[in-house]
Amino acid sequence: MGTSRNVERRTVLKVAGASVATVGLGATTACGGESGSGDGNVTLRYAWWGGEPRTIAMKKAIALFEKKYPKIKIKPEFTDYEAFWEKFQTQASGGNPPDVFQNAVGFLRKYDKRGVLMDLKPQADAGNLDLKNFRNGVLANGQVDGKQIGVPVGANTMALVIDLKAFQKAGVEPKFGWTWDEYFAALQTIQDKLKIAGDTGYFAIMYLYDLYLRQNGKAFFTDSDLGFTEDDLTQWWEDGYKRVRSGLVADPKKIEQAKPKSGLSAGLAASEFTWDNFSIRYEGEGESDYGLAPIPTTDGKDTGQYLGSLMMSAFSGTKHPKEVAQFISFMVHDPEVGKIMGYDRGILATTEQYDAFKPTDPNNKGVAAYEDEVAKAGVLGKITPHPSGADVIEAAFLRIGGEVSQGKTKPADAAKTLFSEAKAAFAG
Amino acid sequence: MTLVKEAPARPAGKRPAAPAAGRRGRRRENLAGYLFMSPWIAGFLLLTAGPMIASLYYAFTRYNLFTPPEWVGFDNFTTMFQDPRWQKSVEVTLKYVVVATPLKLLLALGVALLLAQKRRGQGVYRAAFYMPSLIGASVSVGFVWRALFSDDAVVDRTQKIFGLDVGGWIGNPDYVIYALVALSIWQFGAPMVIFLAGLKQVPQELYEAAEVDGAGPLRRFWNITLPMISPVLFFNVLLESIHAFQVFGSAYVVSDTRCGPADATLVYTCYLYQKGFKEAQMGFASAMAWTLVIAVALVTAVLFWSQKKWVHYEEAAK
Numbered sequence: 132m133g134t135s136r137n138v139e140r141r142t143v144l145k146v147a148g149a150s151v152a153t154v155g156l157g158a159t160t161a162c163g164g165e166s167g168s169g170d171g172n173v174t175l176r177y178a179w180w181g182g183e184p185r186t187i188a189m190k191k192a193i194a195l196f197e198k199k200y201p202k203i204k205i206k207p208e209f210t211d212y213e214a215f216w217e218k219f220q221t222q223a224s225g226g227n228p229p230d231v232f233q234n235a236v237g238f239l240r241k242y243d244k245r246g247v248l249m250d251l252k253p254q255a256d257a258g259n260l261d262l263k264n265f266r267n268g269v270l271a272n273g274q275v276d277g278k279q280i281g282v283p284v285g286a287n288t289m290a291l292v293i294d295l296k297a298f299q300k301a302g303v304e305p306k307f308g309w310t311w312d313e314y315f316a317a318l319q320t321i322q323d324k325l326k327i328a329g330d331t332g333y334f335a336i337m338y339l340y341d342l343y344l345r346q347n348g349k350a351f352f353t354d355s356d357l358g359f360t361e362d363d364l365t366q367w368w369e370d371g372y373k374r375v376r377s378g379l380v381a382d383p384k385k386i387e388q389a390k391p392k393s394g395l396s397a398g399l400a401a402s403e404f405t406w407d408n409f410s411i412r413y414e415g416e417g418e419s420d421y422g423l424a425p426i427p428t429t430d431g432k433d434t435g436q437y438l439g440s441l442m443m444s445a446f447s448g449t450k451h452p453k454e455v456a457q458f459i460s461f462m463v464h465d466p467e468v469g470k471i472m473g474y475d476r477g478i479l480a481t482t483e484q485y486d487a488f489k490p491t492d493p494n495n496k497g498v499a500a501y502e503d504e505v506a507k508a509g510v511l512g513k514i515t516p517h518p519s520g521a522d523v524i525e526a527a528f529l530r531i532g533g534e535v536s537q538g539k540t541k542p543a544d545a546a547k548t549l550f551s552e553a554k555a556a557f558a559g
Numbered sequence: 560m561t562l563v564k565e566a567p568a569r570p571a572g573k574r575p576a577a578p579a580a581g582r583r584g585r586r587r588e589n590l591a592g593y594l595f596m597s598p599w600i601a602g603f604l605l606l607t608a609g610p611m612i613a614s615l616y617y618a619f620t621r622y623n624l625f626t627p628p629e630w631v632g633f634d635n636f637t638t639m640f641q642d643p644r645w646q647k648s649v650e651v652t653l654k655y656v657v658v659a660t661p662l663k664l665l666l667a668l669g670v671a672l673l674l675a676q677k678r679r680g681q682g683v684y685r686a687a688f689y690m691p692s693l694i695g696a697s698v699s700v701g702f703v704w705r706a707l708f709s710d711d712a713v714v715d716r717t718q719k720i721f722g723l724d725v726g727g728w729i730g731n732p733d734y735v736i737y738a739l740v741a742l743s744i745w746q747f748g749a750p751m752v753i754f755l756a757g758l759k760q761v762p763q764e765l766y767e768a769a770e771v772d773g774a775g776p777l778r779r780f781w782n783i784t785l786p787m788i789s790p791v792l793f794f795n796v797l798l799e800s801i802h803a804f805q806v807f808g809s810a811y812v813v814s815d816t817r818c819g820p821a822d823a824t825l826v827y828t829c830y831l832y833q834k835g836f837k838e839a840q841m842g843f844a845s846a847m848a849w850t851l852v853i854a855v856a857l858v859t860a861v862l863f864w865s866q867k868k869w870v871h872y873e874e875a876a877k
Contacts, residue, residue: 537820
């Protein structure tokens with residue numbers, strides 16, 4: 132009896148040992164087999180951020196690509212914006228970022244500096260990637276120091292989204308070339324007549340402040356620093372806080388609790404500054420009708436606007452640069468893909484896709500009409516690639532602006548804080 | 560387990576095993592034990608001990624994840640102590656610990672006292688009160704909390720009935736921390752169960768004797784129950800304060816990942832997370848983590864020191 136128990140034990144050990152070994156083996160195979168291309172098949176990881184509609188469209192577009200290039204498989208990865216960059220940072224530092232990924236201007240220099248982004252020029256020269264037919268010069272958005280590290284998929288610009296019904300009721304009509312004074316007068320009229328705030332909190336939006344600075348001959352960023360002074364910002368925030376106190380701008384406490392809904396679609400205010408392609412969300416969220424209005428100006432002409440864009444970038448260490456280039460080329464040029472994606476990521480960047488997609492719903496039509504008008508007005512300036520650390524500064528700008536609006540920080544102290552945090556962000 | 564308990568059996572008739580053989584047998588058994596433990600040991604070394612040692616090293620470096628860590632000595636610590644946001648996070652966390660822990664324990668003890676009495680359907684009540692502890696840490700509850708304490712939601716409307724028009728708590732930097740406190744108190748189930756076990760241990764004779772002496776319920780509680788369960792109370796205080804120092808999930812979700820508004824819910828771990836994973840300042844984040852470890856160790860030490868004054872173990876009572 133005792134013996135048998137002994138035997139039993141040994142068997143148990145052997146089995147345990149064997150299974151450990153198998154697990155070990157399994158692990159090695161899993162590692163080695165990741166992108167095994169013995170049969171000529173290649174798997175690319177492609178990551179993006181965005182909501183559900185974008186994901187559905189993206190998967191359709193990917194299916195189309197896989198049909199045309201049967202030897203290339205695309206493995207999708209997607210999350211929301213915040214989670215995307217946290218994950219990406221960790222993956223990239225571990226040398227394991229996705230082969231292809233969505234990118235934006237605030238991150239170009241940051242990841243270029245860290246050697247993560249592939250220069251796509253050589254691939255274009257080799258004929259794997261087509262860099263022609265981009266509209267309004269947006270291709271330049273993806274260029275840093277003579278390298279093409281991003282390929283734009285769409286173009287967007289800042290706009291003022293307004294609650295059409297509220298503006299109508301108040302009898303206010305925004306026009307191209309209207310000034311900030313006229314804008315704030317309009318907010319006053321809205322408050323007087325409708326008893327609601329006019330704006331959701333313009334002074335904490337970094338990209339809007341950038342436009343304001345551009346109207347005054349400056350810019351938020353230079354190549355490596357902030358392009359304005361502490362006094363400029365103090366003034367901007369002091370004015371903003373004054374307007375919160377007087378009720379022209381919505382109560383920040385209410386805006387905060389409406390999240391993730393925007394203050395505009397929650398009916399807390401009649402207008403909100405944002406990127407024009409974001410305007411599509413309001414229709415779904417809110418109960419009113421929404422439209423796009425021009426950015427107020429300082430001199431009646433210059434809005435300071437430029438075309439920003441989402442881009443596709445590639446990992447510098449990818450094992451399949453050729454396939455990556457083919458995939459990007461397909462995604463930005465193929466007319467079918469253009470039809471599928473629509474203006475979700477901004478107005479389609481290439482003429483092939485722009486011509487293929489004819490918007491039918493009022494939202495997409497509105498976005499297209501707005502950008503047409505902006506382009507015709509001839510106000511578009513050039514974008515400058517943001518310095519490394521811009522993403523951290525944008526978050527800080529939003530946070531500190533929020534503290535100002537809540538009355539928790541004095542504008543002058545807030546400006547000082549932003550400058551010191553910016554210094555740390557540029558150094559990081 | 561049985562393998563370890565039983566001595567290795569030998570076939571009958573052989574001479575008694577030499578001490579060496581016994582040692583060998585024991586060694587073999589130890590080996591078996593370690594082998595079975597190996598997944599845990601490997602996990603501990605790889606996932607806990609290793610990262611801890613690494614983070615201790617990073618705490619003295621500037622490390623952005625991409626370029627190799629650069630030794631900076633105590634720089635991270637000096638910048639940290641001067642950083643107004645770090646100071647704010649300490650302030651917010653202390654406020655949370657000091658308010659949430661006692662309230663939670665009071666409620667746990669109160670409900671445990673009620674549930675200790677023999678009643679019909681006792682089990683159902685106990686389960687019902689314990690339930691929040693099981694689901695409380697989930698992200699979904701964070702969202703529910705957000706909805707409850709928002710402007711014009713349940714809490715806001717109820718307040719208004721009583722004439723308190725302060726608006727929702729979530730967007731208000733002065734109130735939002737109390738929404739987190741409420742979420743913590745709501746999960747009083749775990750300490751409650753421990754209190755219940757402690758209450759069961761109190762000998763009934765003591766109460767009977769006290770009753771004979773004419774002691775009222777309050778006096779009995781104060782002079783018998785409280786001293787008798789003080790070891791359990793000590794355990795709960797210790798555990799819950801350590802927990803409270805580490806609060807993260809609720810603050811992160813309720814504030815829509817920003818630990819705000821106006822940094823009002825910037826608890827320590829939330830700032831640590833922002834520094835590490837959003838701003839990629841891993842050195843700074845590691846320094847913060849080790850400062851927290853030391854702070855919690857200090858608090859624990861103080862509690863242990865103070866127990867001499869108020870915790871009664873039965874040996875001492877004799």
